[in-house]
Amino acid sequence: MPDQDETLLLHLNEAIATMRDKDSLFKVVTTKLRLIFPFDLIGINVFDADLKMKRLFLRDYYGVDEAPPPQPGMDQFTPIAGSPLEKLVADPRVQQFTPAEYLANYPNYAPFNKFQKLGISHLTAVPLHISGRLTGMMTLASRRTPHLTPADVKLLEKIGSLIAVAVANTLAFEEVARREQERTLQLNITNALLSIKQREPLFRAVAEALSQVVRFDYFGIRVQRAGREEPFEGFAEFARTGEGPDAQLQALDPNRQYGLNQLDTSTMYHQLNSLLQTPGLYAADDFRAQAQRFPLLRRVYEEYGTRAMLIVPIWQRADGVAVLILASPNPDAFRPEDLATVLALAPQIALALDNLFAFEQIEELKARVEQERTYLVDEINTSARFGADSGAFVGNGPALQLVQRRIGLVAPTDTTVLISGETGTGKELVARELHNASPRHGRALIKLNCAALPAQLIESELFGHEKGAFTGAVERRIGKFELANGGSIFLDEIGELPLDLQAKLLRVLQEREFERLGGTKVLHSDARVIAATNRVLADEVAAGRFRADLYYRLNVFPIELAPLRERREDIEPLMRHFIQRLSKRLGKPVRQVRPADLAALQAYSWPGNIRELEHVLEQAIIVSQGPFLEFAGFAAAPVVLGAAPAGSGFAPLKTLKEQERDHILAALQRTGGRVSGANGAALLLDINPKTLEARMKKLGIRRTVGVEA
Structure with a gap:
């Protein structure tokens, strides 16, 4: 059964590669598996990295009238120790045994108590390995005893590896979905709990509510964000004005510098970093000791009369740290209970912070995610359409070898590349190859055709725009350079870029910074630029249509694609490549090319280059019957097969009707005017005689050869 085994493995591999839904995936897996190994129950357990815990990942019964319902918590991690699985983990190989043998030391193991009632007589255990690491165990239970040959064992081992990958992929997608659900839940809870959306009113309300149970004279939230120069930036700060219970909280400038410059304040907060990351209550002598240790506390001790401080970190994570600080001139203002109260409020305050950050970024992130999704979908579709099947790198001529060598040299760098060549030579495919062979291949290749948009829209496409930047700008839009940050941007037809935008593009290339239309914030983009043109940019510079400084900035590493007429040695392999691919796609048999037609194809000048060759072959595959x-019977035929006038590269074009008429007349001439029969024109043209007669009537062709209506 080698062929059947290979087919099974192929189906399983295909299912794993194409399906992401757990239920659909394992329905296919178990269905295919049962064709080779009949079983009545399948169970898959996954293990943690330390092989200490197990989790039931899949359990399905087949042909069982009363399958036991899942036990509560079965899909949660539980210890392997004390369960029958510890025996399999200790000896992870394909094993066969009876339930009695398997459960000899675990008579009360609940999930298997139904085996006797179900008539299960045999168990087969298959370890799941990924790169030699045990990740889980699959158990197949059946009412009949399977007799496994050594070949069956090897096949089960291979299947186990495939299913291990499927399980790992599914778990990864479940984790992504779980995290997405968590983020969505957090945002929903935040919107439900916190109705105030502005920073100052929100935290004034928080401070007012807190002041009802904790007496303080200063309330401050300071945030340290990853990648910012300031160790802690002021986020929201309030101080009580006046004395007595009616004293109001007044908002302070959160970025005030205590009479110090920015550098001194940043240094002082940096020194205070360790203290701000641990909950603490400092009062009287304790606070005085901290003031002697930290210059910033010494300053508030001396200038503001602070004698007590309560510090509660709100969150500490990869994207930064947030801390709440309460202070008072009264050394007895805070009690340990107050610290516990504020600690209990920390999760709500953290939600409020996250809520505000989300409102500041949600529109930008929403636009970015949507555009990234659009581009990634386009990337997947384009990759499928323009991969090795494109023909751009088919052939072995010197011109193509030179292009491949230059791609190999420049791809690992961040150098700007200018691809030049006539229409249809494969400039976009070279750009894609450059990106895929670069360290940036994990990020998207963002594309913009500078000739495909009106001049007034190109700037918005390149750099984005703010809401209201111009008529119709109803929301903020992320530009291509911003989207390509960390990846590559492909600017096709760069020679069509208007002069006023050429200066802005030059700034991005030199400074890697830009502003959105209607915005004032300077944005940065680490995008590798790949440009392409079918113009001679040096001539465009000389004519004043292209900036010389931009040309030299783009032309750091040129790659020139030769036209097909200079790669005639590649025409035959390209032709074979396209015939195979297009015939398969169109559902047509692979037909041969006559030597004379091949010579004509190789002699033609191909103004449309590889793209034109592909289209000519596609038309020929569609119309051919024998x-x-x-290469006759369509408008391109005279161009492909006709002899071009000297020095022109183009033959006079006939209409489709004229070409079809000539072709039928030639066939009739060869058959002596006979339409049907063994020696008729219909057989020669591989067409039904009635159809041929109808075409002759429509084209005005009489049965008498050479005499036209």
Whole structure:
């Protein structure tokens, strides 16, 4: 059964590669598996990295009228120790045994108590390995005893590896979905709990509510964000004015510097970093000791009369740290109970912070995610359409070898590349190859055709725009350079870029910074630029249509693609490549090319280059009926097969009707005017005689050869 085994593995591999839904995936897996190994129950357990815990990942019964319901918590991690699985983990190989043998030391193991009632007589255990690491165990239970041959064992081992990958992929997608659900839940809870959306009113309300149970004279939230120069930036700060219970909280400038410059304040907060990351209550002598240790506390001790401080970190994570500080001139203002109260409020305050950060970024992130999704979908579709099947790198001529060598040299760098060549030579495909072979291949390749948009829209596409930047700008839009940050941007037809935008593009190339239309914030983009043109940019510079400084900045590493007429040695392999691919796609048999037609194809000048060759072959595959490809019967035929006038590269074009008429007349001439029969024109043209007669009537062709209506 080698062929059947290979087919099974192929189906399983295909299912794993194409399906992401757990239920659909394992329905296919178990269905295919049962064709080779009949079983009545399948169970898959996954293990943690230390092989200490297990989790039931899948359990399905087949042909069982009363399958036991899942036990509560079965899909949660539980210890392997004390369960029958510890025996399999200790000896992870394909094993067969009876339930009695398997459960000999675990008579009360609940999930298997139903085996006797179900008539299960045999168990087969298959370890799940990924790169030699045990990740889980699959158990197949059946009412009949399977007799496994050594080949069956090897096949089960291979299947186990495939299913291990499927389980790992599914778990990864479940984790992504779980995290997404968590983020969505957090945002929903935040919107439900916190109705105030502005920073100052929100935290004034928080401070007012807190002041009802904790007496303080200063309330401050300071945030340290990853990647910012300031160790802690002021986020929201209030101080009580006046004395007595009616004293109001007044908002302070959160970025005030205590009479110090920015550098001194930053240094002082940096020194205070360790203290701000641990909950603490400092009062009287304790606070005085901390003031002697930290210059910033010494300053508030001396200038503001602070004698007590309560510090509660709100959150500490990769994207930064947030801390709440309460202070008072009264050394007895805070009690340990107050610290516990504020600690209990920390999760709500953290939600409020996250809520505000989300409102500041949600529109930008929403636009970015949507555009990234659009581009990634386009990237997947384009990759499928323009991969190795494109023909751009088919052939072995010197011109193509030179291009491949230059791609190999420049791809690992961040150098700007200018790809030049006539239409249809494969400039976009070279750009894609450059990106895929670069260290940036994990990020998207963002594309913009500078000739495909009106001049007034190109700037918005390149750099984005703010809401209201111009008529119709109803929301903020992320530009291509911002989206390509960390990846590559491909600017096709760069020679069509208007002069006023050429200066802005030059700034991005030199400074890697830009502003959105209607915005004032300077944005940065670490995008590798790949440009392409079918113009001679040096001539455009000389004519004043292209900036010389931009040309030299783009032309750091040029790659020139030769036209197909200079790669005639590649025409035959390209032709074979396209015939195979297009015939398969169009559902047509692979037909041969006559030597004369091949010579004509190689002699033609191909103004449309590889793209034109592909289209000509596609038309020929569609219309051909006999054993050979026919390059007549469509408008391109005279161009492909006709002899071009000297020095021109183009032959006079006939209409489709004229070409079809000539072709039928030639066939009738060859058959002596006979339409049907063994020696008729219909057989020669591989067409039904009635159809041929109808075409002759429509084209005004009489049965008498050479006499036209």
